[in-house]
Amino acid sequence: MQVKVSGRHTTVSENLRQQATEKIGKLDRYLGMERADVHFWVEKNARSADREFCEVTIEGHGHHVRTRVHAPDGFTAVDLAVDKLERQLRKLKTKVANKKRGRERVEIPPGLVPDTLIPAGSEAPEPVYKIVKTKNFTLPTIDPEEAALQMDLVDHGFFLFINSQTGASAVVYRRDDGDVGLIDTSAAPD
Numbered sequence: 001m002q003v004k005v006s007g008r009h010t011t012v013s014e015n016l017r018q019q020a021t022e023k024i025g026k027l028d029r030y031l032g033m034e035r036a037d038v039h040f041w042v043e044k045n046a047r048s049a050d051r052e053f054c055e056v057t058i059e060g061h062g063h064h065v066r067t068r069v070h071a072p073d074g075f076t077a078v079d080l081a082v083d084k085l086e087r088q089l090r091k092l093k094t095k096v097a098n099k100k101r102g103r104e105r106v107e108i109p110p111g112l113v114p115d116t117l118i119p120a121g122s123e124a125p126e127p128v129y130k131i132v133k134t135k136n137f138t139l140p141t142i143d144p145e146e147a148a149l150q151m152d153l154v155d156h157g158f159f160l161f162i163n164s165q166t167g168a169s170a171v172v173y174r175r176d177d178g179d180v181g182l183i184d185t186s187a188a189p190d
Contacts, residue, residue: 016074033059035060053070055069147170157173
């Protein structure tokens with residue numbers, strides 16, 4: 001696995017770079033992951049005991065797994081990140097193996113998102129939006145259950161995809177109660 005180590009506003013010592021490359025590199029045994037990006041940075045808050053942050057993103061064979069940890073030093077942060085990534089990669093590997101065996105899929109019922117009511121006659125000033133970042137990517141065609149797993153693996157609150165069951169673009173998202181919601185554009189009224 002190709003491992004790239006970098007630091008944001010901090011210097012990464014050669015020992016830390018070597019340990020991160022060695023330990024993260026061993027994770028390629030899970031699904032043959034191809035590339036890993038490891039970023040270190042230091043929190044400026046002196047009151048916090050866990051000042052060193054480590055974020056690792058691993059990619060390969062169409063899968064993306066990401067984790068972010070903090071610890072008193074970079075070496076401990078690498079160990080914590082490896083432990084967390086191993087759990088995520090084992091979960092992904094099991095999911096892929098079960099999918100190959102043809103296990104029954106759990107359907108997420110349509111209409112999980114309630115209609116929002118907008119009070120009639122409410123006239124609020126129009127907000128001004130400033131777009132500060134733009135991303136372009138290809139949407140994967142997968143089922144909602146796989147999208148929910150991918151959302152957890154990249155540690156995001158939502159995941160945009162093409163629903164393999166409907167052929168329309170859809171979003172799964174983490175609800176405040178901890179469950180997963182699905183927004184599917186095929187269910188939109190004409």
